[in-house]
Amino acid sequence: MTSVAHSTTVPGPRKGARRWFSRFTRAETWVAYAFILPWVFGFLALTAGPMVASLYFSLTNYGVEQIAGFAPTEYVGAQNYRQLLSDEKVRTSLYNTFFFTILSVPAKMALALGLAMILARLVRMAGFFRTAFYLPDITPPVAIGIMLLLLFNGSVGIVNTVLGWFGIPGPFWTTDPNWIKPSLVIMSVWTIGGTMVIYLAALKAVPRHLYEAAAMDGAKPWRQFKDVTLPMISPALFFTFIVLTIAGLQTFTEVYTAYFGAGSAGAEAPDAALMNVVYLFRQAFEFFNMGFASAMAWLLFVIIMIVTAFQFVVSRRFVFYQGEKG
Amino acid sequence: MTAGAQENFAPGAAGAATATIPQTLVRRYRGGPRAAFGRIKAVPFLVLLSLITIISVYPFIWLISASLKPQSDVFDNRIIPREWSWNYDDVFAIAPVATWLFNSVWISLLGAGLVMISSAFVAFSFAYFRFPGRGALFALILATMMLPSAVTMIPVYLIWNELSLLTGEGGRFAFLPDIGVNTQYPLWVPNLFGSAFYIFLLRQFFLGIPRDYFEAARMDGDNYWTMFWRIAMPLAKPALIVVFIFEIQAKWFDLMTPLIYLRDTALFTLPLGLKTILDQFGQGGGGQGEWQIVIAGTVLTVVPMLILFAIFQRYFIHGIATQGRKG
Numbered sequence: 001m002t003s004v005a006h007s008t009t010v011p012g013p014r015k016g017a018r019r020w021f022s023r024f025t026r027a028e029t030w031v032a033y034a035f036i037l038p039w040v041f042g043f044l045a046l047t048a049g050p051m052v053a054s055l056y057f058s059l060t061n062y063g064v065e066q067i068a069g070f071a072p073t074e075y076v077g078a079q080n081y082r083q084l085l086s087d088e089k090v091r092t093s094l095y096n097t098f099f100f101t102i103l104s105v106p107a108k109m110a111l112a113l114g115l116a117m118i119l120a121r122l123v124r125m126a127g128f129f130r131t132a133f134y135l136p137d138i139t140p141p142v143a144i145g146i147m148l149l150l151l152f153n154g155s156v157g158i159v160n161t162v163l164g165w166f167g168i169p170g171p172f173w174t175t176d177p178n179w180i181k182p183s184l185v186i187m188s189v190w191t192i193g194g195t196m197v198i199y200l201a202a203l204k205a206v207p208r209h210l211y212e213a214a215a216m217d218g219a220k221p222w223r224q225f226k227d228v229t230l231p232m233i234s235p236a237l238f239f240t241f242i243v244l245t246i247a248g249l250q251t252f253t254e255v256y257t258a259y260f261g262a263g264s265a266g267a268e269a270p271d272a273a274l275m276n277v278v279y280l281f282r283q284a285f286e287f288f289n290m291g292f293a294s295a296m297a298w299l300l301f302v303i304i305m306i307v308t309a310f311q312f313v314v315s316r317r318f319v320f321y322q323g324e325k326g
Numbered sequence: 327m328t329a330g331a332q333e334n335f336a337p338g339a340a341g342a343a344t345a346t347i348p349q350t351l352v353r354r355y356r357g358g359p360r361a362a363f364g365r366i367k368a369v370p371f372l373v374l375l376s377l378i379t380i381i382s383v384y385p386f387i388w389l390i391s392a393s394l395k396p397q398s399d400v401f402d403n404r405i406i407p408r409e410w411s412w413n414y415d416d417v418f419a420i421a422p423v424a425t426w427l428f429n430s431v432w433i434s435l436l437g438a439g440l441v442m443i444s445s446a447f448v449a450f451s452f453a454y455f456r457f458p459g460r461g462a463l464f465a466l467i468l469a470t471m472m473l474p475s476a477v478t479m480i481p482v483y484l485i486w487n488e489l490s491l492l493t494g495e496g497g498r499f500a501f502l503p504d505i506g507v508n509t510q511y512p513l514w515v516p517n518l519f520g521s522a523f524y525i526f527l528l529r530q531f532f533l534g535i536p537r538d539y540f541e542a543a544r545m546d547g548d549n550y551w552t553m554f555w556r557i558a559m560p561l562a563k564p565a566l567i568v569v570f571i572f573e574i575q576a577k578w579f580d581l582m583t584p585l586i587y588l589r590d591t592a593l594f595t596l597p598l599g600l601k602t603i604l605d606q607f608g609q610g611g612g613g614q615g616e617w618q619i620v621i622a623g624t625v626l627t628v629v630p631m632l633i634l635f636a637i638f639q640r641y642f643i644h645g646i647a648t649q650g651r652k653g
Contacts, residue, residue: 020458021458023457023458024458028455028457029455029457029458031455031550032451032454032455032457032460033451033457035447035448035450035451035455035550035554036447036448036451036452036463038444038447038448038518038519038520039444039448039467039519039520039525041519042516042518042519042520043466043470043519045485045519046478046482046516046519047470047473047478049481050477050478050480050481050482050485051473051477051478051481053481053484054477054478054480054481057480057481067484067487115375115378118371118374118375119375125375129375129379130643131639132379132382132383133378133379133382134635134642134643135382135383135386135632135635136382136385138575138631138632138634138635138642139386139628139631140578140579140596140597140627140628140631141579141581141597142579142581142597142600142601142627143600143624143627143628146600146604146608146620146621146624147385147389147624149608150388150389150392150401150617150621151385151388153401156401157401158384158388158403161403190381190382190385193382194646197643197646197647198646198647200647201647201648246472246474249474250474250475250476252581252582253579253581253582253597256581256585257581257601257604261601261604261605277476280476281582281585284479284480284483285483285585285586290480290484293480294480294481296476297474297476297477297479297480298477300474300476300477301473301474301476301477304472304474305472308472
């Protein structure tokens with residue numbers, strides 16, 4: 001087989017490469033590169049370079065003394081990574097982060113889809129409701145963190161007041177370690193407007209004739225939803241699934257605002273709210289353990305890669321792209 | 327489009343099809359997707375939607391009304407304050423809130439303007455030119471969208487730290503303006519280099535512009551530079567506005583970057599300022615918690631976004647519906 005390839009006049013790799021390089025003699029190529037220069041510089045200086053540096057720092061003892069120049073930076077091998085395994089707070093923060101993501105992402109998707117399906121069928125008022133549901137999404141996360149403390153206040157917050165109307169004694173959401181994460185999840189579900197808008201657009205794009213055809217085949221509403229709606233909007237579901245998961249795994253601002261920082265620093269900061277990125281941030285910029293924090297960052301990166309890859313593999317069976325065969 | 331095509335189809339064929347299936351089904355599903363779940367019982371759904379509307383909107387009303395109450399009444403859950411108290415004077419008095427507001431506004435505007443233009447450059451290049459390495463580089467841009475910022479956060483901070491040693495007092499480049507840690511440069515300078523998500527979004531838009539427009543401009547004697555500014559940018563205005571408001575929102579929301587880089591109170595942006603107010607006057611600071619002040623500060627942070635949304639609602643919704651959004 002190889003001999004056949006060599007004997008014919010098909011351009012070999014060398015000729016292809018030469019032709020590829022020959023395009024650099026064209027002025028247009030250089031103009032194109034000039035236009036992307038800002039990104040190339042940014043990529044090298046703020047993404048690729050720092051990634052390599054971060055990997056390097058994760059193998060050193062780089063910390064506050066090294067930044068100030070009082071002590072030399074030393075290579076410590078995998079010590080930071082071993083410390084990741086033994087540090088109890090790392091485990092706690094990972095558990096918290098996964099707890100939060102696994103509960104909030106499906107809840108947000110399901111509720112957003114339900115609302116979008118109702119709105120898609122409203123003739124009037126759809127615009128009004130869409131605007132109303134979108135408002136939480138334009139609330140700055142710091143404000144959401146403060147709202148969390150106010151609305152979920154155990155003794156005077158509105159949430160427990162409303163629960164009280166139904167005779168339910170509400171828990172002390174913001175101080176009871178068992179209820180801190182559930183309140184974070186509920187607060188996060190409050191911001192489903194963007195997800196809903198994406199689903200709404202996807203639902204409107206489903207061709208009507210598919211439903212008519214399904215109806216003619218005698219499909220009941222549930223079958224129509226399962227066999228027409230879900231496959232047709234699966235790209236949107238998939239997209240939000242990935243984006244929400246990546247965002248959930250990096251939750252920071254709301255949690256940090258509500259439970260960490262100068263006002264509640266030290267022992268008071270509750271472990272129940274300690275998210276992965278919060279702990280990373282504290283290690284890096286409050287304790288200046290840059291080497292250890294870099295190792296944490298790489299752990300987070302690897303986790304996100306694995307989770308996303310897993311989502312891609314699993315979803316491939318369910319996501320349906322129009323125009324694709326099969 | 328599809329509906330028109332169906333109407334043009336021989337009416338006899340449609341008639342023949344309806345004849346073979348029970349009439350009830352046809353009537354029931356005539357609404358297409360609107361009727362896909364069977365008939366909507368309008369009232370329960372409207373009640374449900376109204377309930378969720380209250381959940382979505384009430385926190386804003388609660389905040390605004392609580393910001394007008396004296397300390398003792400903050401949690402009384404009345405919409406109309408029993409006793410009025412203008413807490414905003416206190417907020418402006420206890421902290422440089424006006425400065426923070428101003429900082430947030432100019433950093434948001436400058437950052438959004440810069441990232442819009444720099445991303446447009448890159449996006450235009452990927453949409454218009456065919457150059458060697460284009461596919462691979464574009465894949466690289468898409469890949470960086472998945473990268474958690476935590477991975478680059480620490481080394482980027484160290485770069486700025488190094489820059490502040492060089493340009494600060496006693497540094498080798500002390501004659502230059504002081505850039506680096508504890509200045510506002512780290513908040514907006516990265517926007518000069520484009521952003522993967524916006525590049526992707528704008529490239530899609532540029533691809534939709536017919537190539538003839540560009541060829542015609544070339545015939546008129548435009549070079550690539552003038553063609554970009556005269557043809558590509560004006561035509562891409564809707565997408566540029568989407569990028570602009572998305573980035574304003576991102577800057578207005580950002581707590582982590584100011585938290586990392588800013589030390590002097592006068593340099594703070596609103597989110598960081600609000601966080602310090604919370605730390606000082608919320609319950610964490612000890613004591614009763616002067617929540618009316620924290621709440622007034624929160625309202626000042628929330629309301630500008632509400633105004634922006636009121637003006638650009640179309641672009642917010644459209645941008646998200648078609649392009650998704652940043653994590």
